[in-house]
Amino acid sequence: MDDVDALTSVYDYVRQNMPSNANADDLLRSKIVCSVSAFDKLMHDIIHTGIVEAYAGNRATTPKYLDEPIPLKIVARLDNAGESPRDTVFARSIRDKLRTLSFQHPEKVADGLSYIWPENRKWQRIAAAMGEEEKGVREMLKSIVQRRNAIAHEADLRSDDDVKQPISREGAVEAARFMRQLGETFHRLIR
Helix, strand or coil: CHHHHHHHHHHHHHHHHHCCCCCCCCHHHHHHHHHHHHHHHHHHHHHHHHHHHHHHCCCCCCHHHHHCCCCHHHHHHEEEECCCHHHHHHHEEEEEEECCCCHHHHHHHHHHHHCCCCCCCCHHHHHHHHHCCHHHHHHHHHHHHHHHHHHHHHCCCCCCCCEECCCCHHHHHHHHHHHHHHHHHHHHCCC
């Protein structure tokens, strides 16, 4: 997220040193896209680490963890591996599984966290730790992810006139601040 935060300085520098008719708004769009990507990567790392810790017996298991199916080819590799390679085989198989998942939408985040965190009211706990209301936190995440998707998949163009949606420095900074705070809250609560 430090790299994401640096995009604001780059934007400010470019705005101060470029012709007045030039547009640097795509740097702000990049900030939103990179914020969501950094958050998604953090979620993958937290969930992967938690699952591997549970496998090693260093973390309590959850019902979702215990119900996760393992392909027989992975079971065969685990059976044929020694102790240390077994941990490596397991960690790699979990990383491969998680690679196909996205942890951006509130429901997907909560579902992913269920592998390692038995909390039933995850978003309520998270919002309380952030000093916010649950609905507001969930809606803010949805809004930021929706904007990220519009930028990444639709070039941030409005459908009615193919003009880029307006973006503000303050809005991009707030989105990145929120994503950082949300990630830090997860890290604190789930360790």
